[in-house]
Amino acid sequence: MYGIGILKGLGVTLKHFVETYVDDFRWLGKRYYNEEAYAVRQGPKATGIFTVQYPEEKLIIPENFRYLPFILYEEKDDGSIEDRCTSCGICPKICPPQCIWIVRSNDPETGRPIPAPTEFFIDIDICMSCGLCAEYCPFDAIKMDHVFEIASYERMEHHILNKEQLSKPVSYYSSIQPKNFRREEEARVAKEAAKAAKKKEREAKKAAS
Numbered sequence: 001m002y003g004i005g006i007l008k009g010l011g012v013t014l015k016h017f018v019e020t021y022v023d024d025f026r027w028l029g030k031r032y033y034n035e036e037a038y039a040v041r042q043g044p045k046a047t048g049i050f051t052v053q054y055p056e057e058k059l060i061i062p063e064n065f066r067y068l069p070f071i072l073y074e075e076k077d078d079g080s081i082e083d084r085c086t087s088c089g090i091c092p093k094i095c096p097p098q099c100i101w102i103v104r105s106n107d108p109e110t111g112r113p114i115p116a117p118t119e120f121f122i123d124i125d126i127c128m129s130c131g132l133c134a135e136y137c138p139f140d141a142i143k144m145d146h147v148f149e150i151a152s153y154e155r156m157e158h159h160i161l162n163k164e165q166l167s168k169p170v171s172y173y174s175s176i177q178p179k180n181f182r183r184e185e186e187a188r189v190a191k192e193a194a195k196a197a198k199k200k201e202r203e204a205k206k207a208a209s
């Protein structure tokens with residue numbers, strides 16, 4: 001019969017509408033600005049129609065959320081830091097809108113290039129958050145950040161991020177993407193073990209010949 005689909009659709013809307021008031025009643029006016037109620041509203045048990053009261057309330061960001069890239073550095077036991085980036089040049093090449101610029105470091109004595117960046121810039125007005133730079137980096141040196149509240153009136157200073165503004169420790173990365181971090185660390189350990197085993201095998205062959 002004609003119109004059944006429309007009636008079903010209206011029924012769904014009406015159900016959500018009524019559930020909104022039922023849920024309001026259940027929380028006795030504490031449905032908003034309340035962490036427990038907010039967790040329910042954002043979870044699978046949410047009922048009714050509601051609004052997230054941003055900025056007081058913020059959606060819980062999933063691990064694989066991506067906004068802008070940042071670059072990683074390792075914190076060493078002696079207090080020093082070491083960039084993971086080797087300035088290999090892959091991410092500027094792969095970036096579709098070409099918004100990454102890198103200046104490779106040179107050895108002050110020999111003048112020869114060394115695997116580290118002196119400068120690293122990303123124009124965040126051009127970045128389209130595709131995540132390809134993070135996907136292709138062979139050194140896990142660039143990752144996608146969760147920070148999204150970065151609006152400003154000034155373009156040059158705040159929207160072209162330099163190496164200092166882009167750099168964050170590996171511990172920060174592990175805090176925002178714990179599963180990805182664990183997976184990558186396991187892969188790294190396995191790769192190192194395979195490399196060490198091959199080296200041992202080569203040395204044993206050499207000693208035997």
Ligand code: SF4
Nearest residue numbers: 095127128130131133
């Ligand atoms: S996220 Fe995409 S657009 Fe942004 S810097 Fe990386 S590759 Fe370029």
Ligand code: SF4
Nearest residue numbers: 085086088089091137
């Ligand atoms: S791909 Fe990785 S290592 Fe290579 S320049 Fe980009 S961030 Fe650095």
